[in-house]
Amino acid sequence: MNVLLEFLLRFVAQLQSPTLAFLIGGALLAATGSKLTIPGSIYQFIVFVLLMRIGIEGGIEIREANLAEMLVPAVFSVLIGLVIVVLGRIFFSLLPKVKMEDGIATAGLFGAVSASTLAAAIVLLEEESMMFEAWVPALYPFMDIPALILAIVLANLYLKRKHAGGTHPVRIFQIVKDSLRGAALSALVLGLLLGLFAQTESVLSSFYDPLFRGFLSILMLILGMEAYARAKELRSVAPWFALYAVVAPVVHGALGFALGYLAHILVGFSPGGVVLLSVIAASNSDISGPPTLRGGIPSANPSAYIGASTSLGTPVAIAVCIPLFHSLAQVVFNL
Amino acid sequence: MNVLLEFLLRFVAQLQSPTLAFLIGGALLAATGSKLTIPGSIYQFIVFVLLMRIGIEGGIEIREANLAEMLVPAVFSVLIGLVIVVLGRIFFSLLPKVKMEDGIATAGLFGAVSASTLAAAIVLLEEESMMFEAWVPALYPFMDIPALILAIVLANLYLKRKHAGGTHPVRIFQIVKDSLRGAALSALVLGLLLGLFAQTESVLSSFYDPLFRGFLSILMLILGMEAYARAKELRSVAPWFALYAVVAPVVHGALGFALGYLAHILVGFSPGGVVLLSVIAASNSDISGPPTLRGGIPSANPSAYIGASTSLGTPVAIAVCIPLFHSLAQVVFNL
Amino acid sequence: MNVLLEFLLRFVAQLQSPTLAFLIGGALLAATGSKLTIPGSIYQFIVFVLLMRIGIEGGIEIREANLAEMLVPAVFSVLIGLVIVVLGRIFFSLLPKVKMEDGIATAGLFGAVSASTLAAAIVLLEEESMMFEAWVPALYPFMDIPALILAIVLANLYLKRKHAGGTHPVRIFQIVKDSLRGAALSALVLGLLLGLFAQTESVLSSFYDPLFRGFLSILMLILGMEAYARAKELRSVAPWFALYAVVAPVVHGALGFALGYLAHILVGFSPGGVVLLSVIAASNSDISGPPTLRGGIPSANPSAYIGASTSLGTPVAIAVCIPLFHSLAQVVFNL
Amino acid sequence: MFHKAIKVIVVTEKFLQDRVCSLMESCGGKGYTLVSAGGKGLHHLHATDDKASVAEGLGNIKIEVIVRERSKAETIAATIMKDVFSEYPGIIYLEHVEIWREERF
Amino acid sequence: MFHKAIKVIVVTEKFLQDRVCSLMESCGGKGYTLVSAGGKGLHHLHATDDKASVAEGLGNIKIEVIVRERSKAETIAATIMKDVFSEYPGIIYLEHVEIWREERF
Amino acid sequence: MFHKAIKVIVVTEKFLQDRVCSLMESCGGKGYTLVSAGGKGLHHLHATDDKASVAEGLGNIKIEVIVRERSKAETIAATIMKDVFSEYPGIIYLEHVEIWREERF
Ligand SMILES: Nc1ncnc2c1ncn2[C@@H]1O[C@H](COP(=O)(O)O)[C@@H](O)[C@H]1O
Ligand SMILES: Nc1ncnc2c1ncn2[C@@H]1O[C@H](COP(=O)(O)O)[C@@H](O)[C@H]1O
Ligand SMILES: Nc1ncnc2c1ncn2[C@@H]1O[C@H](COP(=O)(O)O)[C@@H](O)[C@H]1O
Ligand code: NA
Ligand code: NA
């Protein structure tokens, strides 16, 4: 009860947080038909700077970290990514009138990770001074890639069974490469390497760091606009996708929280780390997941999975899951 | 005499101000045929950031403001917008060889407001620490929208009289919507709302504020380039438009100053507020006014009104009116 | 021996410098086929901001400088630009299977100057607090323009001899105008003028300065990507171009160092100035030189000269020459 | 198999894009392709997006719609001509093309 | 002198660009021209680059290849139809053009 | 009413844009449309504006001019061929179009 009340209070407070306010602002702009747009090139640049900031920061601190500690959370991340896809596969197979490939692709996208949701959570933890291990953002690919691979494998197994022999072989290595080559993971990994091996402290503190919050605010505006714009597409597919998009992030986040808590007990994973793991689990890939899935499951309808993710999944992850798991951690860890 | 001398000294000093220097620099670049360009996407982003900064800043401070104080200046703003258009209508009707629609559209653009001129004036007041009420930038739409509506109404009345019955009905609500949906007003209003309702202090001070002057300098460069480029177009229409573009900003600014001074006496409107009101009156819309007018008065020749505004009106408003009304305020208010 | 050892140590240390690390990072991205790209409009904006920063900074400090001191280094810069082209002309004429125009164009590009290499050197000197005269960046055009002119003249003389009378007249004034109108030199000169004549201190310190290192890091990333991408083109021409691209920057830098040292003895040119002069000499034009050469020597194959410059010349200038001449200066000037 | 079809091309200012596109759809066009453009005609010189243009929506846009029947193409062209280009700048023209998967056009 | 030739035009999503271009080259196209686009068809609405689109590679691209022989054009079209458009959205069509310097195509 | 006309299309590098446009105008073209492009031919690979290209003006531009008479189209093409493409990379070709408001072309 206490948790619920605290969560409710916190949630109302969060509505005032810049992150959420900009998200809502973007949706409002789109809803009122405003001609204000953020150009595509600015968006690409913003995503690049945000992920470089997260990567470099992580890379610098990883230098002194005991990477062995990362093992358990990394294994859990892989596990979460896989479990999410399996759960989604089961959920959609229980429903009538859902094209199975669409369901599996959606589950894949929700198993994968959103860079923007991750950035928003990091800003919140930094503001609230809740510490987390420097390498936590590096868990991203450990959940993202297995989820995408499993979704593509399951979809192709399914299609093979349906039209015997009619599908392509699944090239796992190709999917891994595709994922790592995507703009989001490339920037994160590049940042990690630069932070780890080069003297990037000064450029981090003079450039990437000061721009972080401002660029995040603009990214939220873009996500809000896109959420509104894609809502129409989501309406063109079965309502089950909307239901999934609202509920799944909370369930996945809870799964992340549970395993994070286990890691806390087993290897002393930090409370902030538990929150971030939950948010990574709750988030769904918005930038680089879609093209990978389109490559791997061509017959799936992108309006279903991109619509579900962009117009509902991401807003729920940011507006509901971030404050939810943050306040849960405060209660659970007595902070 | 004293005022004149002080103004002249101040004006010479202002030629060194970054705002004006970048404006002149842009014109020089264009005049020398430089290949240096600022891409369109960067321009859009700069305008967005500037107006968000003005809006958020205003929104934050409005929270504690007594909005009743805003009433008189807001009414005066509407009045100024309307009077400017009526004056312009009369001026152009007295002249030979001027297509009436072109004249009315030009008057509409000069009654409307320029976001960049407003930003330049705010920077000057902040540098000189001349205080103004936080809500003054919010006067923008109160002058902008009535001026555009009146111009479109007058033009259509005129056209209806000319070719009896041949014109469209004027949809006032549509014009209001179009204006508010334009990129400039959207960003300003969004910023105001965010500043008012969300905790945007930290993103303002870490991002929007530090970029303000730098982005303004680049905007001035772009305005300077465009002023030079559009001068050719202005030469293709009657010279009366050039005359109007040079004189009108000063006259409109004086009108703004007079009514601002009245508001000072009536309700204690601040000296800085009086300067900003004069500058808003002196300015002419460069970003969102033109498409609204093209929609509302299709038969008007954009070379006339965009040429007059961009190649002369805006430079005069920035280079002459800002220092003029600033120094006038210093003398009048004994600062 | 000592110098060599010190250089080797310094070189290994430099591999960690952000400048070099981002350059290598860019090449890695391209090599792994990453889809991460920096949009063209962002690149243009970055180059603009970097050169404005260098120009304004220089312009501000030149106000108090004794420009007579600039005379000797300026004359030496012209000399270096011309000598580099003559040396290149001789080098390529000694080789078999090299199309002479391609060789001369390449020599012209290596005689001309790279804004990005210059920026990288300035960052290093500022970090290491090695002082240099404020006007040193203004030496850029003194080397750049004569080199481009001489290359175009030599190429056309050569072509005229080959097909008697078949070529265009060389319009030197046109080449000077073309060079100064290029995006890089325009921005540098504009910045110098603004720094010199306007009160740009506050916009410099609030905007152009803080962005300098960060934008340089992104520019390095872009140069790294492009170096990798153009390597293919370089492979399509004779291997002599690759050899030239590796060796010439060091030779040219040494020439710059020697003349810089002479200027040190003659007129007290600062150690930092000597380093910058060497780096300017070692660098090769990447932004605005290519279009000027394409205009002036149409029959030269751009794959030869742009490939040589972008894929090898610039990386060598940044990764080898900057640390080399910096450490040489430390030894020679006992710093 | 290829089938003969007609492409209607419009070049006009960006702020008219929505209006032109919805006219195309209301006259039976099943899709359209948009390309950012610049250019020169009787009116202004329009820069491409490479160069900032101060006023919103002044850049050009090229809008192409492919339809199977010439009559439909002519209806689209005539409607746009009447509703848009009687007042605003822009050009409109047709090209003969050959399409695959005719049922989509 | 002008020579008759055929232009094959493909409009599809950007993430398919590399695949389409290499199919064009492997079927004998000697060059191609790329233009960033937006548009609407049976599937999504694609914004032009004027507007940010969150997912990578969702924007449209227009790819044009000019070839001398109609048979080659048909091979290119058929190959892309089979290898790409059996699964992914996009349109393909031909136009008749007249080229100069025929040896380059 | 539609009238037959000819469109001349040039694809070349951006730094040649001004030169090509003024040749088009001096040969009687009354307007032109510009589109930013990328592409591949005998020479470099040109990226679209999506991707930074270090050297200025190396991107491609597509320039289209519509004229009423075939003779004018051929003059434009021949002039550009001689003055520009004897030295620089680029392609030029014609298309048959049908225009509305013929007096504008
Ligand atoms: N003769 C032409 N050939 C190609 N494009 C043209 C031509 N005339 C006009 N245009 C295009 O149509 C736009 C509007 O033309 P206008 O209405 O004449 O200003 C111009 O900006 C050009 O992009
Ligand atoms: N009838 C049409 N005319 C012009 N372009 C079209 C048409 N149909 C589709 N397109 C273009 O082809 C893309 C993919 O079409 P679709 O596969 O139908 O979604 C669209 O986004 C449009 O750019
Ligand atoms: N066969 C072709 N089809 C379409 N576009 C081409 C073709 N060949 C060349 N191009 C375009 O023309 C530009 C210049 O060609 P080139 O002079 O061959 O390098 C290329 O970058 C392409 O955009
Ligand atoms: Na997830
Ligand atoms: Na006004």
Ligand code: NA
């Ligand atoms: Na050099």
